[in-house]
Amino acid sequence: MAPIQNARVLFNSVPEKFPMPGGTTVYDTTQTIDLKTVPLDGGFLIKTLILSVDQYFRNRMRKPEKKSFVPPFELGASISGYGVGRVLRSENSAVEVGKYVYGPEMLHQEYAVMKELGPATVLEKHPDLPWTVYVGAAGMPGQTAFTGWKEYSDAKPGEVAFVTTGAGPVGSMVIQLAKQAGLKVIASAGSEEKVKFMQSLGADVVFNYKTMDTREVLAKEGPIDIFWDNVGGDILDAAIEHAAIKARFLECGSSSGYNNGHTPIKNMSMVSQKTLHIHGILVFQLLPKYYKEFYGTIPAKLASEEIKYNEEVTNGLDKVEDVILAVQKGTNRAKAVVVVAEE
Structure with a gap:
């Protein structure tokens, strides 16, 4: 299989105020990937489906010497956040091909090799909920x-x-x-x-x-x-x-x-x-205590509309930069979600 495009959203510069598209972040299409031959080194290859854009991104857009509760984005590298991806290949026995992975360090790029699950988890979706909800009310x-x-x-x-x-x-x-x-x-x-x-x-x-x-x-x-x-x-x-x-x-x-x-x-x-x-x-400090209770109750309540939710879905990895700015300015109308690809 010939290499294909692997578009990314790169962290380009530390903003002084609001993060600006094309300045703070850059949408890059120069990287390619061969899905059949890219080395996994014991990890697994995912296709990115859904990405969350959140307020805390601004905290990560800082110089590395400035300490905080989350690590900074790396200049010149893809930004990351919560997202959902489907496993295409795997050398990790805990992550089967065809499963869906959700976690806080999903790279903002079309495809990515993950070395291990780390804080991520393999999720089973409620049949009456879309995956977008799993980076919002169910995430x-x-x-x-x-x-x-x-x-x-x-x-x-x-x-x-x-x-x-x-x-x-x-x-x-x-x-x-x-x-x-x-x-x-x-x-x-x-x-x-x-x-x-x-x-x-x-x-x-x-x-x-x-x-x-x-x-x-x-x-x-x-x-x-x-x-x-x-x-x-x-x-x-x-x-x-x-x-x-x-x-x-x-x-x-x-x-x-x-x-x-x-x-x-x-x-x-x-x-x-x-x-x-x-x-x-x-x-991340509290979730281990309530993980089973949350996933055992909340997705079903969202599906039955006992608990309501609202989301603003944007299509395309190339729109991530604009969504980041909207979230920081508060002009987004609901939970900001970016659909990168269909399954």
Whole structure:
């Protein structure tokens, strides 16, 4: 078999603010691959089907000497993230040809040789769900919401929860978990379309944080017992200000500072005054504890629509750069998913 194109999305330069297509990343079609003869060295060859584009990509677009909870992208190499691929060839007894692999280090290229599974896993798809859902509500974002809520919320019926980025794949799951637990839910997002989606999920109070004052909403609808934070910055300050005594703060992200610098928190003295409980959430630390429960319940609930989800699917590896920018600017309408190829 003659070599064929193996297009890639390369990390080209460290951005100062927003990651720009053609600058921060580059779509490259110069690499080729022979699917029948490429050495596997005990690993396996996958065809990339689905890729997730997530907020945390911005954290990986940094200089290698800057430390963080995830490794940086390597300049000149393919970027990577959560994705689904089908196994074409294998020299690994744990990974059979024809199976589907899901994991956090799927290269953004059409084909890739993986040396071992590592943190990846072989998945069986629910018959009534598309593979796209497995990088969203049935993947890392859903896992983050499920495990973080189970581990730290200590939710009690009648309490008040405030969820930021409530139309996103993590926030939307949290809204529904909170409603199922009998809580009053306040939720915010950055567009009227997203506000309507949060309403459809059952959130009791929804608002566009760009057109309404968060503090005014919380003063009227709080105090809040549980805060699920995806944005940080001034909204985190507002949540501390309007928190109930012994409220639980579930710190999942701080997207407001990813591209424009982080806003210092002014209300930290209230943490002790209100005896707040603050928990950082990293899904890979929590997932081993809840892995079986998550996959044993969530895909079926998504398929039956007991839990709702929303996704924005873009076709083509060459569109990854544009999707990354949309996610960082918040102009994407739902969970960002890129379909690289059909099976």
